[in-house]
Structures are given as C-alpha cells and as structure tokens.
Amino acid sequence: MVRVGLTRERLTRAGAELADEVGFEQVTVSELARRFEVKVASLYSHVRNSDDLKTRIALLALEELADRGSAALAGRAGKDALTALADVYRDYAREHPGRYAAAQYRLSPEAAAASAGGRHNAMTRAILRGYDLTEPDQTHAVRLLGSVFHGYVSLELAGGFSHSAPDSQESWTRILDALDSLLRNWPAA
Numbered sequence: 001m002v003r004v005g006l007t008r009e010r011l012t013r014a015g016a017e018l019a020d021e022v023g024f025e026q027v028t029v030s031e032l033a034r035r036f037e038v039k040v041a042s043l044y045s046h047v048r049n050s051d052d053l054k055t056r057i058a059l060l061a062l063e064e065l066a067d068r069g070s071a072a073l074a075g076r077a078g079k080d081a082l083t084a085l086a087d088v089y090r091d092y093a094r095e096h097p098g099r100y101a102a103a104q105y106r107l108s109p110e111a112a113a114a115s116a117g118g119r120h121n122a123m124t125r126a127i128l129r130g131y132d133l134t135e136p137d138q139t140h141a142v143r144l145l146g147s148v149f150h151g152y153v154s155l156e157l158a159g160g161f162s163h164s165a166p167d168s169q170e171s172w173t174r175i176l177d178a179l180d181s182l183l184r185n186w187p188a189a
Helices: 008-022 029-037 050-075 078-095 097-104 109-114 117-129 137-159 170-183
Strands: none
Touching: 008 029, 008 050, 029 050, 029 137, 050 097, 050 109, 050 117, 078 097, 078 117, 078 137, 078 170, 097 117, 097 137, 117 137, 137 170
C-alpha cells in the first residue's frame, strides 16, 4: 500500500502547522502520525524522534524569519530598518505562534551553525552599522534588540498587555522610537 507521500520536508511543514495550532511544546512524532493516520513507526524513516522533528521545525522557522527579514530590510537603513526588522519578528509571532516558539528552541552546536541564525545576526549587525557602533558595543546592542523584540512579543502573545491602556501598538511604536534614540546616543564605555 502506498503511503501518503511522506517526506522529511512534508513532515516538517506539517509539524510547523501543528505547532501553530496546538503549541510547539505539544508537537510529537506520535501526534504527527495521528494527523497523517499512519503508524508512528512509519515516520521514523524520516525523523529520528520528537527532538529531531522539533529541531527541523526550528530550522524552518529560523529560515522563514530570515527570509522575511531580508525582504523587509531591502533598501532601508537607520530607524526604518530597525522598525522593519522588529515588525517582522512581531508579525511572524502573531501569524505563527508555534513556529515563533520553535525559533527559540535550543539547537545543538552543529544544527545552530547550519541554521539561518547567522543570517539573523548579520541582519541585526547591518542595521547597527547605520548607528556607527563598533565592537563590543555592537554585540551588546544585538543582545539588547533581541531581548526587547522577544520579550515584548512573548508578553504580548501571552496576553500581558491586553488588559490595560494604552494599546500595545502604541507602546510598540514608542519602544522602537526609544531604541532608535538609544542606538543614536549609545553611551561610551
């Protein structure tokens, strides 16, 4: 009997969709097998285990985010570039909450080196060159931006800003204004 056309790529994409539906932590090989109405054993020729599946979903999410970031940054600099990249992360998290969570998954050193994580770092550093930051301040700023983007998005997704005024979009805009100001006036060591 011919199976449902299972491939690593198809299983990864289905796992990413499942993560968006039920949460990244709930993704398992068993749940994916139920979705395809196949036995779990039939998936093991494509993925080793749930950790392998989650790693593949994380790599997919990082790649999707990097592609969106590259497209959004084209032709932009300074505050426009900062805002464009920040909005990419926020919009992606809203559209794909499970995949966004997957992008935070701890990867092995080998998987991390082969991931689009380097593209994320390069995009952020390209933005920071417009602010004339040099090392080690550039690394400090990369960490600051990542922390603010991820922290805000995570709190917003959890409903942390839904019960009070002002609207979270207004806060987001003001935070990006403040980050731009900070980057233009980075404190001396």
